[in-house]
Amino acid sequence: MAALGSVSITGSVTGFPTGSKSFNFALSSANASGEVIDVLLAAGDNLIDVPPNASMVFIDPPSTNTTILTLKGAAADVGFAIHPSQVTFLPLPSGTAQLRINAAAALTQAVEFSFV
Secondary structure, three states: OOEEEEEEEEEEEEEOOOEEEEEEEEEEEEEEOEEEEEEEEOOOEEEEOOOOOEEEEEEOOOOOHHHHOEEHHHHOOOEEEEOOOOOOEEEOOOOEEEEEEEOOOOOOOOEEEEOO
């Protein structure tokens, strides 16, 4: 039996000169992975295998982490920094086989990758 997965993000920002902004996003998967992988990142590029059915991932570094983390598409890419100690949510294109995450230094606590 296939697992169903859904993610909803709702929020608002107030205090803008033009008023407030509300948002509501919902993503779902009829064939969710449900796999959780804890990885102790080494310094440099780390390759994380993506489960075949995954369409989204939550990247959850340790709450005390201060090491710079960068998501990259390929080894030569500059990539983009993600928050070192807060969750990053990333929808994945179909067929994504691996994630490449660069750590500026080796971490002493694992990063949790939760695939939906």
